[in-house]
Amino acid sequence: MLNRLNITFPIVQAPMAGVSTPVLAATVSNAGGLGSIGVGATDANGARAMIEETRARIDRIDGAFNVNLFVHGSATADPERERVWLEWLAPLFAEFDAEPPKALRTIYKSFADDADMLETLLALKPPVVSFHFGLPSADTLSALRTRGIYLLATATSLEEARAIEAAGINAIVAQGIEAGGHRGVFDPAKLDDALGTLALTRLLVRKTKLPVVAAGGIMDGAGIAAALDLGAVAAQLGTAFVPCPESAADDAYRAALTGPGAYHTTLTPLISGRPARAIANRFTALVEHLSGRLPPDYPIAYDAGKALHAAAKARGEHGFGAQWAGQGAPLSRALPATTLIETLVGELHAVHNRKDQ
Template sequence: MKQSRVCSWLGVDYPIIQAPMAGVQDSALAIAVSEAGGLGSLPCAMLSVNDIANQVSLIKGSTSKPYNLNFFCHDTTEYNEVKHHQWRELLKPYFDEFSGHYDATIKASSRMPFSHDVADAIEGFVPPVISFHFGLPDAELLARIKRWGTKVLSSATTVEEALWLEENGVDGVIAQGLEAGGHRGMFLSKNISTQVGLVSLLPQIVDRVDVPVIAAGGISDARSINSALALGASAVQIGTSYLLCDEVKTSALHRAALKSQRASHTALTNVFTGRPARGIANRIMKDLGYMNENVPEFPYASMEMAQLKALAEQHGSDDFSSLWSGQNVSGCKEISAFELTRQFAEACDAVS
């Protein structure tokens, strides 16, 4: 692992990238993983421009190791009042259950795409790596990033997406298998039947592109890391296994679900944000159907669900919470992310 060419390319000791997990982490997790010799990642899609700058400042002040900044680059659609009214009517019985109501004055999305304003805020830091979800930013923005000498990664959920990313200038492709938790990075199609598991996806992408390929989805131990590397991956990206670590801000309800038998049942759903994402199955997913055609467009769909989630969690219920998780929680440990990263690396060295 230590001699991997991608390690030299990224400037890390081990070909281990911590998956960015918006909503449950800040710079602390990224710092711990980078200090351990992996590539720590900071999810920026749910942060304001000022918060992004502050978090990157914390990373730069705490480690001299490389790090990754992750952004969404989705197209923003117009807010559809009719669609949201219908959605609120569907959710009203749940609000009534907790004697609560929806605040309709809130019409701002909590997830923003990468922009020149964000680029202005981070340019001075010269981030070593930037990764994207949902494709790539426009050519002008991408060219601006590359002028900094920053390496650019992006997620592909199909061979076609991987080829598109390579043709449009990405430096590395993250092959996101169907097992992965959180949002699917799919951007060329909305059809979830196109999504396949990592063992099928990874070798196909490796055979078709010339850039390094990072494997993501279901990776939790030495066996799965070595299997991914044997299938041609240059590195692995691990997310779910970090969700119980000391540096992560996973809620008590989410942690309890991850440690329970419930974690064995995850599913893709669009009910929380309007885009397919994998999480532990709960009441709202089952009641409304995992993929519901009435859900408003991403990213605005999260406005109603965020309020319902907050209301229910005040009553100790995770029935309406987005319990993001991959299909394999066996690697989750309640230890520091630094120690977990080292355990992954040492275990792989021992069997490689």
């Protein structure tokens, strides 16, 4: 159970690669939750630096934190498909007096293919390691368990949850369709039943024997209470922590959370090549003009997305950023992380107190 981790409050901060920072993760852990850093968008050296900084900032002797990894299938390069994609994006680059990349790269290595990352984790032994997009090999899981590391993995369906259970993972993160950021489906080419957090959490509580952490659309203490009532042992919140000053979100991202787009989040593969929920903006609106085109594989497509965002941002246009956010985005609050944890706990206690009356 998660209480093995000495977490005071049933609050898990989602990893949010590129947004979560060691400062944010450590602050959440120091406040009694489980802070998380996402290292799927960096290499082993970058992960080492983030893990060491997070550990150094946690002032609780028993303070746990989570290191999240992407375990996606290896990208298949398709030069023709990538050329067509870049040609389609070229007029947008031209709008900002920029040229699209000459070719696209596989900018992130899957943990399944990253021996250096595994070596780093085994050496540093973070208290918790979690997986998104799939599971690593049985040998990798065994090595991590031997180091006493608590393991979590994301499931979007009962089928994925059963694979997680069979692999000997300690707990499941039940990611509902409401969740912001990348959808954790193991195989994006398969039919996605798009289960909501409520239905998925209850299904996994009933149909598996593992502790379940509910994730997706949870923004306040009432949402946490609802997840616990469904049988979850904790709730994972991501979008709720984006406005915290400790996150790496830029000013445009923070402003978008309070703008009209926050009421219209959408799942899109256009930015990175895998379905991800983001605040509606100029990039997500391009879906209307796809005309049958498919983005390159993840994370090859992300190379183009990042380049377009950089070109637009340099000219003061922020509508091409990856502003990941869940459906609860309009409920976000710009509070320091410690204050947010205190507020969430107060709201959770208020719900419990009403039930006891």
